[in-house]
Amino acid sequence: MSAPLYRSFFGFRKEPFGSDLTPEEVLKTPALEAVGGRFDYVRNLGAVGLVTGEVGSGKSTALRWAASRLHPSEYLTVWVTASGGSILELYRQIAAVFDVETRSFSRAALRKIIHHGIKELLHKKIQPVLIIDEASLMRLEVFSELHTLCQFEADSKPHLPMILAGQNNLLDSLQYRSSLPLASRIVARTHLEGIDQEEMTRYLDHHLKIVGVKSQLFSPEAITAIQQGSGGLLRRANNLARGALVAAANEKCQLVAAEHVRLASTELI
Ligand SMILES: Nc1ncnc2c1ncn2[C@@H]1O[C@H](COP(=O)(O)OP(=O)(O)OP(=O)(O)O)[C@@H](O)[C@H]1O
Ligand SMILES: [Mg+2]
Structure with missing residues (x-):
């Protein structure tokens, strides 16, 4: 053609x-640097971070760029695009990134598989980082359970840093009482505005x-x-x-x- x-x-x-920019082609705006700095902070703490902003403000691009700076021998970025589906669907998406094909229908079983995947990575000295894009689409049920992925049963140390990105109504979902366990783990947030x-x-x-x-x-x-x-x-x-x-x-x-x-x-x- x-x-x-x-x-x-x-x-x-x-x-x-x-829209197919390589990380080198991305313009280093102050907002992008702000996302990058908070991404690193959240990653170091094993905590939860938020990136909100209007449609097309550059959220996904900023996170792709932030993740591209991680060395693949030390980090595994687990990138999932959320949907309005159940927590099971989200767990399956994450389990697939850990190379686990599963037909399991139980939340507990899927969570166990993901925890096992995280443990194996940590054993190989690879830190997984979970990015959930379009998180504003997630059901409340998902917000109330997501924090259970970060921690293992007998251990209060957080093992899975998590960044949620989405439109401004992501904040509304986090205001619910049932979302509090997740919201309380948030240590940094960036809001992208028009330039x-x-x-x-x-x-x-x-x-x-x-x-x-x-x-x-x-x-x-x-x-x-x-x-x-x-x-x-x-x-x-x-x-x-x-x-x-x-x-x-x-x-x-x-x-x-x-x-x-x-x-x-x-x-x-
Ligand atoms: N830092 C940047 N440098 C150059 N181009 C950029 C940058 N950030 C965003 N863009 C451009 O803007 C477009 C929209 O950005 P992006 O898809 O990241 O926005 P978004 O906030 O994730 O949108 P949505 O709300 O639809 O998910 C990209 O396709 C890209 O072309
Ligand atoms: Mg996006």
Whole structure:
């Protein structure tokens, strides 16, 4: 399949504003560093951490980047994407990461399998770190039981650091009395917000560099329009920026104007 017109018009090496960034391609924003610092703190303590934020604010990217800094000979990142399913489903997802195929239907049996997997790793001097993305989707039943994964029966030492990421209503689920055992283990949290105008300029520049463009293709007015139209949220900014590039290329304009961003916004919900 040939590259779309706008890519050849601007000479992009690949699709701009992609979601498939390598850890090296991720822009080191203050928010990202904040997630990284708290991730390390939680990991060291074997505690629980939270990353909340609006849709497309960069939660998953920040956690992928934070986890990518862990050396695989010392750490195993267990990454699960939560669903609205039961605790059994979540346990099965985690057990699968430990290479355990199980048909077990019992919570206790699954928990035992996971504990066994953790113990084996610790014995090999590998520290597992559990990341649950989209945790705001989890049922209350899951919040009330999750802490039992961190601790073994005869031992009060926490063995499984855990980071929960999700939208702001994750906090609501943690307010329930039944979630208290989990909530009481939280030692750090980061809330990701939309970025400001200055950071947006850096952000757009950065994504253009990834596709091989050194000059700024967005006029100051276009940057303002992207910042305002996205509320500084990164996925929406990506979509506005890419759409504006398409609109500018259609008009054979080398510099993206605010009007191109406006045109792009009419395509988005
Ligand atoms: N630090 C960053 N550097 C460069 N691009 C980024 C960065 N953070 C996020 N992005 C871009 O923003 C997009 C959205 O980020 P991400 O998927 O991490 O958000 P999210 O908060 O997890 O969204 P959701 O609420 O839908 O899960 C990514 O696909 C990526 O292109
Ligand atoms: Mg995400």
